[in-house]
Amino acid sequence: MAKNTWEIAKKAIEEHENIFIFHHIRPDGDCLGSQFGLRELIKTNYPDKNVYVLGDNGGIFPFLVWDFDKFDEIPKEHFNNSLGVVVDANSSNRIQFAKYILDGNFTHMLRIDHHPVDPDINYDYTWEDATYAAAAEQVAYIAMKAKWKVTEKTAEYTYLGINTDSGRFQYEYVQQRTFDVMSYLHEGNNFRVWDVNFPLSVRDEKKVRFSAYVLLNYVNDGQVLWFHASKKVQKKFGLDENSANDVNIMANIGDCKIWVLFIDQPDGTIRARVRSNGIWINHICEKYAPGGGHEVASGATCQNKRDMKHLIEDLKAEVRKHAKN
Structure with a gap:
C-alpha cells in the first residue's frame, strides 16, 4: 500500500532552498538515475535552489556523467533550510554516507522509494509506492504530474533507472503509467533511448x-x-x-x-x-x-x-x- 503521493515530494522540494540527494550502498542504475535525474529536474525548474548529490557510482555506467559533490566543500550556510532526500533506499544501513543524515545536518528529510520497508530514519516526508517499477519512474512521474520541464540529461538519467530496474520493461510492475512517463521524458528535448540502450547492450568479453x-x-x-x-x-x-x-x-x-x-x-x-x-x-x-x-x-x-x-x-x-x- 502506498504511503502518500507524488505531491508530498513536490511540496518538500518547493519548501526548501538547499537540497541534498543520497543513494543506496552498492549503487545501481535506478538509485543513480533517480538521484541525478532529480537533481537535473530541480536545477532546471527551480534554478535558485542549491542541489547537491552525494555518493559515488562505483565505476558503473561510465557513458554518463557522475559529478558528485564533496560534503566538506559545501558552504555551511547551505545546511540552513535544507532538505535531505533519499531515493531508492530507506534505512541508514542501506544509504551511502548515511552518517551525514544521522548527524542531523538537514532541516528535514524526504524519502522517495519503491521498496516496502519501514526505515529506521524518521522522515518528515515520505512517498513510498511499491507499484512503481523504479524509483526513477517515481521521479519522472513527479515531473509529468507537476509539468516540469525535462532536459535531455534528465531523460537519460531517469530512463537509465527505469530501464535497468524494470529489466528492460519485462517485470510485472511495468504498466501503462510506466509508458506514460516514458512518453513524457521525450517532450521538449532531443532524448533518444538508443543513446542509453546501446552502451547498456555492449558486453565486456x-x-x-x-x-x-x-x-x-x-x-x-x-x-x-x-x-x-x-x-x-x-x-x-x-x-x-x-x-x-x-x-x-x-x-x-x-x-x-x-x-x-x-x-x-x-x-x-x-x-x-x-x-x-x-x-x-x-x-x-x-x-x-x-x-x-x-x-x-x-x-x-x-x-x-x-x-x-x-x-x-x-x-x-x-x-x-x-x-x-
Whole structure:
C-alpha cells in the first residue's frame, strides 16, 4: 500500500532552498538515475535552489556523467533550510554516507522509494509506492504530474533507472503509467533511448566468459539455483565484486523458482543477490542483515558459507511452502 503521493515530494522540494540527494550502498542504475535525474529536474525548474548529490557510482555506467559533490566543500550556510532526500533506499544501513543524515545536518528529510520497508530514519516526508517499477519512474512521474520541464540529461538519467530496474520493461510492475512517463521524458528535448540502450547492450568479453562459466557450473537445489562468485572465481575472470554481480544470468532456467548469486566482498562478507519469478523472498533476506528489498528482488548479507547454506535452505523451504498453496 502506498504511503502518500507524488505531491508530498513536490511540496518538500518547493519548501526548501538547499537540497541534498543520497543513494543506496552498492549503487545501481535506478538509485543513480533517480538521484541525478532529480537533481537535473530541480536545477532546471527551480534554478535558485542549491542541489547537491552525494555518493559515488562505483565505476558503473561510465557513458554518463557522475559529478558528485564533496560534503566538506559545501558552504555551511547551505545546511540552513535544507532538505535531505533519499531515493531508492530507506534505512541508514542501506544509504551511502548515511552518517551525514544521522548527524542531523538537514532541516528535514524526504524519502522517495519503491521498496516496502519501514526505515529506521524518521522522515518528515515520505512517498513510498511499491507499484512503481523504479524509483526513477517515481521521479519522472513527479515531473509529468507537476509539468516540469525535462532536459535531455534528465531523460537519460531517469530512463537509465527505469530501464535497468524494470529489466528492460519485462517485470510485472511495468504498466501503462510506466509508458506514460516514458512518453513524457521525450517532450521538449532531443532524448533518444538508443543513446542509453546501446552502451547498456555492449558486453565486456570478461563478463561474457564469466556468464558462460556460471551457466556451466551453477547448482540446482530444490528449484533454487545458486552460484558462488568467490574471490578465486573473480580473479579467474579479471572481475571484482561490482562487475561479477549479474544475478539474472540464472534467471528462469527450467523449472527454477528462485536464483541466487553469492559474491565475495572485500571486507570478508558475502553478498547475496536473490531473485524470484513469483515467490516472495524479501522477508527471508531481511533475516541476513543488511538485507531486504522487493518481494521478488532482494539482497542479503552472509558472514560465511554457513550463512550461505542457511539462506539456501530457507529459500528451498519457501519454495516447498509455495508449492502446497
